[in-house]
Amino acid sequence: MTRRAVVIGAGLAGMLAAAALSPSADEVIVLDRDELPDGPDHRKGLPQGRHAHVLMAGGLAAMEDVVPGVSMRKQLLAAGAHELSLGRDMVALTPEGWFRRWRHEGPRLLACSRALLDWSVRVAVLANTRVEIRRGQVVDLLGDAGRVTGVRVSTTDAGGSELTADLVVDASGRGSRVVRWLGGLGVTDVRERTVDTGLVNATRVYRAPEGAERFPMTVLQADPYVSRPGRSGMILPIEGGRWMVSLGGTRGGEPPADPDGFLRYALDLPHPIVGKLISGAEPLTDVHISRSTRNDRRYLEKVRDWPEGLVVLGDALATFNPAYGQGMTVAALGAQVLRRELEGTGVTAPDLARRVQRGAARPVDAAWAAAVGQDVWYPETHGAHPNAADRLLTRFTRRLTLASTGSYGAAAALWDVTSLLTGPARLLHPTALLAVLNGPLLPPLAGPPLTREEWRLVRAAEGAAD
Numbered sequence: 001m002t003r004r005a006v007v008i009g010a011g012l013a014g015m016l017a018a019a020a021l022s023p024s025a026d027e028v029i030v031l032d033r034d035e036l037p038d039g040p041d042h043r044k045g046l047p048q049g050r051h052a053h054v055l056m057a058g059g060l061a062a063m064e065d066v067v068p069g070v071s072m073r074k075q076l077l078a079a080g081a082h083e084l085s086l087g088r089d090m091v092a093l094t095p096e097g098w099f100r101r102w103r104h105e106g107p108r109l110l111a112c113s114r115a116l117l118d119w120s121v122r123v124a125v126l127a128n129t130r131v132e133i134r135r136g137q138v139v140d141l142l143g144d145a146g147r148v149t150g151v152r153v154s155t156t157d158a159g160g161s162e163l164t165a166d167l168v169v170d171a172s173g174r175g176s177r178v179v180r181w182l183g184g185l186g187v188t189d190v191r192e193r194t195v196d197t198g199l200v201n202a203t204r205v206y207r208a209p210e211g212a213e214r215f216p217m218t219v220l221q222a223d224p225y226v227s228r229p230g231r232s233g234m235i236l237p238i239e240g241g242r243w244m245v246s247l248g249g250t251r252g253g254e255p256p257a258d259p260d261g262f263l264r265y266a267l268d269l270p271h272p273i274v275g276k277l278i279s280g281a282e283p284l285t286d287v288h289i290s291r292s293t294r295n296d297r298r299y300l301e302k303v304r305d306w307p308e309g310l311v312v313l314g315d316a317l318a319t320f321n322p323a324y325g326q327g328m329t330v331a332a333l334g335a336q337v338l339r340r341e342l343e344g345t346g347v348t349a350p351d352l353a354r355r356v357q358r359g360a361a362r363p364v365d366a367a368w369a370a371a372v373g374q375d376v377w378y379p380e381t382h383g384a385h386p387n388a389a390d391r392l393l394t395r396f397t398r399r400l401t402l403a404s405t406g407s408y409g410a411a412a413a414l415w416d417v418t419s420l421l422t423g424p425a426r427l428l429h430p431t432a433l434l435a436v437l438n439g440p441l442l443p444p445l446a447g448p449p450l451t452r453e454e455w456r457l458v459r460a461a462e463g464a465a466d
């Protein structure tokens, strides 16, 4: 009998889940409501694609594990993505001061447009597996409370309005209707939680000024600990000699969508470096706004009788404040859990879906703790207030961040965890604990740690604006 898996959504979670399923199913069909572009182009079903996306080291490692036959890293670098080491290629102001730049590299991240990332993954998966993508909008699940047996598709070239499957993966993103669909099957005990800072993200793409194509990624983090709305800014180098510039403000501190206001907001951040760098740069797009920034979580792993035949991954399972850059990495780690659980069993193995759901909850837990642990401190956050545990954890993370501004050992531990390369237990390692106890070994920096040449580029950018 043909073993068929159906994946809802051809975004990152969907394509990586399809790759994970491919060795274990005879047929893997990915359904997407969108017309998918033939190149690295923006598409309607992925509105967040207009905003800066960094792929953390933990996410890249999981992608490399899940996509067979090719190195995603090499493909992306060949297509123009930047590989940036957190130790050397990042200039960042944290709530505890400026990070230094070290001789050591630390974890690396990949920076490129979301359109390039999704297209590269899609091409690699289609070239190296028997995965098939079809156009179609899924409107419901088939089956009953004990087992999901397929999907109902609204308009389709998928050969009918119902598609049966041994395993369905919902990877339809933050707008997923899975809780409603489960309710229709009689599964009604899904607990959900939302923590919402009201963050608004404003993004504009610029041509990197001549000579500045390799300028370090520049990040001004929001400060959750000062009882004021958080304001942040970032310049991310992407393919094609471009800068993706994202500004963020939590409720009460939102960035504007008009070009003059955008620049003013950047210049008014706790340090004007982002504003100075873009003041003379050539804009290539309008300012785009995103309000899809809530931390939303579905505790599917806690449902008492989880149905066989259904797995939920990516944003359909949990979303995070994008300021922490974790969503795609959590999606990739979820697909990796699926691949590992399938090894030696296959898509029809009993209890497979529940085991995957429990495994996928682990990276979600880590990312949720990191995001909500900070978001809880913004004065206008909805859905959470700091409690005793938050206070304790925050004391520790603030001390660790402070130590990281002047100790590479502390910075490396912090970055390993924020890159989702290791779990939070890494912070309890004696060297990390000692670094926290000792505090920074070097004095705080008064400004961004730029080289002489980089300062020259900042002055040239300012000069170009006059």
Ligand SMILES: Cc1cc2nc3c(=O)[nH]c(=O)nc-3n(C[C@H](O)[C@H](O)[C@H](O)COP(=O)(O)OP(=O)(O)OC[C@H]3O[C@@H](n4cnc5c(N)ncnc54)[C@H](O)[C@@H]3O)c2cc1C
Residues within 6 Å of the ligand: 008, 009, 010, 011, 012, 013, 014, 031, 032, 033, 034, 045, 046, 048, 051, 052, 053, 054, 055, 056, 136, 137, 138, 139, 171, 172, 173, 174, 175, 176, 201, 290, 292, 293, 313, 314, 315, 316, 322, 324, 325, 326, 327, 328, 329, 330, 331
């Ligand atoms: C402003 C912003 C910035 C971000 N920055 C980062 C970052 O720096 N780093 C990071 O890791 N993450 C970031 N994220 C999060 C990241 O965008 C998501 O975590 C990621 O897109 C999740 O992938 P996904 O495949 O689960 O969902 P999506 O990428 O949203 O894909 C869902 C797919 O499902 C399809 N679909 C939806 N409904 C249906 C249906 N009923 N039937 C068929 N198809 C359907 C859609 O067309 C789409 O193709 C950011 C998010 C935002 C909003």
